[in-house]
Amino acid sequence: MIDIEKLALLARIRLTPAEKEKLEKEFKGILDYVSQLKKADIRNVTDNEASKTTNLENVMREDENGYEPGKFSEKLLKEVPSVEKGYVKVKHILE
Amino acid sequence: MINLEKLTIKKAQELIHDGEISCRELVSIYQENIKKRNKDINAYLEVFNDAFEIAEQEDKEILQGKELKPLTGIPLAVKNNILIEGKIASAGSKILENYHAVYDATIIKKLRDAGAIFLGRTNMDEFAMGSSTENSAFGPTKNPYDLERVSGGSSGGSAAAIAMQGCLAALGSDTGGSIRQPSSFCGVVGLKPTYGAVSRFGLIAMASSLDQIGPITKTIEDAEIIFNIIKGKDSLDSTSVDVPHSTFPVPDKFKIGLLKYDRSGVDKKVNDAVDFSISVLRNLGHQVEEIELPHLEYSLPCYYIIQPAETSANLARFDGVKYGLSVNGENLLEDYMKTRAEGLGKEVKRRIILGTYVLSAGYYDEYYGRAQKVRALIRKDFKEAFESASRRIDIILLPTAPTPAFKIGEKIQDPLQMYLEDIFTVSVNLAGLPAISIPAPTPDLPIGIQLIAPWFREDLLFELGKQYEKSPRS
Numbered sequence: 001m002i003d004i005e006k007l008a009l010l011a012r013i014r015l016t017p018a019e020k021e022k023l024e025k026e027f028k029g030i031l032d033y034v035s036q037l038k039k040a041d042i043r044n045v046t047d048n049e050a051s052k053t054t055n056l057e058n059v060m061r062e063d064e065n066g067y068e069p070g071k072f073s074e075k076l077l078k079e080v081p082s083v084e085k086g087y088v089k090v091k092h093i094l095e
Numbered sequence: 096m097i098n099l100e101k102l103t104i105k106k107a108q109e110l111i112h113d114g115e116i117s118c119r120e121l122v123s124i125y126q127e128n129i130k131k132r133n134k135d136i137n138a139y140l141e142v143f144n145d146a147f148e149i150a151e152q153e154d155k156e157i158l159q160g161k162e163l164k165p166l167t168g169i170p171l172a173v174k175n176n177i178l179i180e181g182k183i184a185s186a187g188s189k190i191l192e193n194y195h196a197v198y199d200a201t202i203i204k205k206l207r208d209a210g211a212i213f214l215g216r217t218n219m220d221e222f223a224m225g226s227s228t229e230n231s232a233f234g235p236t237k238n239p240y241d242l243e244r245v246s247g248g249s250s251g252g253s254a255a256a257i258a259m260q261g262c263l264a265a266l267g268s269d270t271g272g273s274i275r276q277p278s279s280f281c282g283v284v285g286l287k288p289t290y291g292a293v294s295r296f297g298l299i300a301m302a303s304s305l306d307q308i309g310p311i312t313k314t315i316e317d318a319e320i321i322f323n324i325i326k327g328k329d330s331l332d333s334t335s336v337d338v339p340h341s342t343f344p345v346p347d348k349f350k351i352g353l354l355k356y357d358r359s360g361v362d363k364k365v366n367d368a369v370d371f372s373i374s375v376l377r378n379l380g381h382q383v384e385e386i387e388l389p390h391l392e393y394s395l396p397c398y399y400i401i402q403p404a405e406t407s408a409n410l411a412r413f414d415g416v417k418y419g420l421s422v423n424g425e426n427l428l429e430d431y432m433k434t435r436a437e438g439l440g441k442e443v444k445r446r447i448i449l450g451t452y453v454l455s456a457g458y459y460d461e462y463y464g465r466a467q468k469v470r471a472l473i474r475k476d477f478k479e480a481f482e483s484a485s486r487r488i489d490i491i492l493l494p495t496a497p498t499p500a501f502k503i504g505e506k507i508q509d510p511l512q513m514y515l516e517d518i519f520t521v522s523v524n525l526a527g528l529p530a531i532s533i534p535a536p537t538p539d540l541p542i543g544i545q546l547i548a549p550w551f552r553e554d555l556l557f558e559l560g561k562q563y564e565k566s567p568r569s
Contacts, residue, residue: 079417
């Protein structure tokens with residue numbers, strides 16, 4: 001049984017009781033469908049192969065030529081919902 | 096008077112070069128058309144008021160005798176998940192309804208430098224999740240061929256903008272078919288490049304191992320022109336690479352693999368379009384043989400685990416603190432929960448929660464871990480088809496979508512039905528391959544056929560696509 005309430009809390013989304021009920025039903029259908037993967041024979045696939053599905057390599061660069069401090073601050077802060085003295089303002093998280 | 100339906104980037108370049116038309120005239124023609132048609136179709140969320148000024152500037156430069164840039168005066172539409180500095184980037188969502196991009200995406204910078212003019216930002220399924228644009232917070236985009244039908248999605252606004260003669264070409268993004276399927280529905284060409292071929296810096300991320308930006312155009316040649324401008328390594332996107340030069344030349348006669356699929360589950364008109372295309376390609380002297388890729392049947396379930404998983408992580412950034420909508424609650428947790436409840440739509444919530452589930456402790460191996468292994472098998476199937484000595488397929492041919500454009504409201508109540516629209520497109524994203532949807536000749540609603548090439552072989556798609564395009568249409 002899927003605990004939608006708990007998942008929604010983890011995902012930081014408040015759901016109405018009606019939304020919750022609907023999602024529960026839909027999830028059953030979707031999870032049944034994706035469970036087809038259980039039929040696939042994955043015994044010969046190594047973890048290494050599974051981690052290389054995008055063919056990406058690590059890209060490194062020297063830590064130099066940084067931006068001058070404050071170059072983008074004004075533009076970025078303009079989009080922030082709550083600002084005080086040039087800082088992003090959030091509610092306290094520690095009691 | 097110009098015949099807009101027949102106008103391509105290539106032709107417009109010539110007209111501007113020869114002084115037959117000015118950049119201002121071209122922009123005005125499209126703006127007039129948008130004014131007439133957009134209220135019914137809803138392809139554009141906003142038409143930019145600075146397009147004419149930019150055209151004016153370019154006309155001045157032409158008069159001064161400056162050399163024309165590759166896209167001088169070419170009017171483009173941009174999917175609204177691609178950042179243009181100073182313009183709203185809503186991604187089709189209430190949560191970003193008033194968010195102004197603070198920088199240009201790399202591809203926007205490249206196209207701007209090439210002289211292109213951005214006419215406006217186009218509608219899309221919210222955060223690119225959907226196959227019909229019905230998930231947009233700003234209403235669906237209707238299909239220019241039949242206003243009761245969808246334009247496809249998620250780049251439906253971009254595809255419809257071209258089909259309604261509201262721009263010359265457009266940009267889209269494709270995570271599981273979002274460029275190709277709307278292109279099929281709207282009768283235009285849609286290219287999903289190889290993973291890594293085009294920088295995604297400035298694209299609002301959905302599923303980072305699958306997302307790719309690409310052009311939507313009227314012709315293959317136009318897609319090639321735009322691709323050549325936007326491709327290449329970008330130091331701001333470490334997943335981007337320079338497209339390597341292939342050691343294998345483009346063949347005279349292609350070996351084409353027709354992917355075996357369950358024809359009973361596909362609209363007859365789509366099957367007919369595939370059959371017709373095979374005969375066209377055979378008449379051109381190419382070899383067509385049926386092929387089977389054993390793990391492809393798992394593509395869609397595999398995609399609907401990996402994609403929600405990555406989505407749930409990427410969309411965590413929309414929390415009401417840094418940008419976008421912010422709803423006040425009793426404490427920070429309440430702020431998050433209320434902001435996301437109000438700002439995100441049904442489908443986005445569904446996928447974030449689904450992604451949270453498949454990544455959660457106890458289920459990770461069963462779902463995400465297994466899906467990544469199946470993904471490796473799908474990739475291997477393609478590799479063998481393209482590279483094993485006994486097969487050496489140059490191009491794989493299959494439908495783009497199982498149906499032509501469907502009616503608005505037909506699938507929106509059943510998420511699984513909507514997901515099945517992606518059945519022929521998601522394997523390409525899982526494997527990171529390039530693919531293109533090309534309009535097939537049809538009596539009524541448009542239908543696209545899809546060509547898939549080996550990694551970084553967009554050149555093969557362009558060559559075969561052009562031959563197909565030029566062949567007799569009946």
